[in-house]
Ligand SMILES: C[S@@+](CC[C@H](N)C(=O)[O-])C[C@H]1O[C@@H](n2cnc3c(N)ncnc32)[C@H](O)[C@@H]1O
């Protein structure tokens with residue numbers, strides 16, 4: 001088989017993989033997803049070994065240790081969640097939330113509108129991050145107001161495109177100062193090669209010297225995006241995460257890993273751990 005035919009066959013297989021992934025996401029249910037992952041037992045603020053204090057603590061440290069801050073923060077694949085920017089909103093004046101699905105962008109806009117009709121009460125998360133910041137928990141409403149004030153837009157995004165954001169997105173020409181992305185790339189890529197390409201695509205949104213805060217699942221091969229909506233995930237381990245970051249040209253600042261306790265493995269996925277990466281684009 002000559003090279004041209006091989007290339008065409010490979011491109012056709014990649015296209016089919018993307019189309020299958022898009023089809024899976026048509027059934028994504030924001031309210032169910034939030035219920036599965038962001039309520040107890042996974043989101044138990046009273047448990048010292050809970051994933052929530054660990055993850056919010058990683059984000060708090062990453063955003064407040066002095067090397068990150070300034071103009072523009074982009075959250076890649078926000079989904080219907082805001083916890084991932086509760087620390088970042090204090091050190092950035094312009095923040096973009098993004099997602100592939102309109103149902104998720106609508107969920108985010110409902111919370112941002114403050115009409116009290118979002119699918120999850122984020123108050124416990126707001127209070128916890130206030131506590132991490134040495135503020136009284138009652139400052140949670142001030143934090144909510146701060147986040148609402150710095151979100152510039154809720155944009156569509158497709159990490160499989162070389163230019164993932166809409167052409168009219170108001171990002172600086174040099175790129176964003178920081179990207180944060182949680183449970184996105186491995187959950188939307190049909191295979192590892194696609195994951196690595198997507199990592200490269202979002203890297204194009206970041207200015208040289210900017211930081212990437214990447215959070216993701218370890219050992220996960222599927223998750224439930226809603227009742228009966230099984231979405232394939234690229235299983236990752238720590239070594240692969242480091243190799244993909246290196247291949248994308250990042251300098252690793254820190255990698256932290258959390259192993260999920262058995263009772264947090266609740267059947268909505270087969271995740272075994274969570275990684276937190278802080279990396280810098282040279
Ligand atoms: C597992 S959810 C992660 C949501 C959230 N960041 C969190 O931490 O829970 C994956 C998200 O990726 C979005 N997504 C699906 N396909 C995508 C694509 N091609 N590009 C960017 N995001 C995509 C989905 O709509 C979904 O909101």
Ligand SMILES: O=S(=O)(c1ccc2c(c1)CN[C@@H](CF)C2)N1CCSCC1
Pocket residue numbers: 037038042043051052055083183184187217220223269271274
């Ligand atoms: O680590 S979690 O339990 C979590 C949160 C979200 C997800 C998973 C795990 C695993 N499957 C992912 C599928 F993409 C989504 N967690 C939920 C509480 S807040 C911190 C994150």
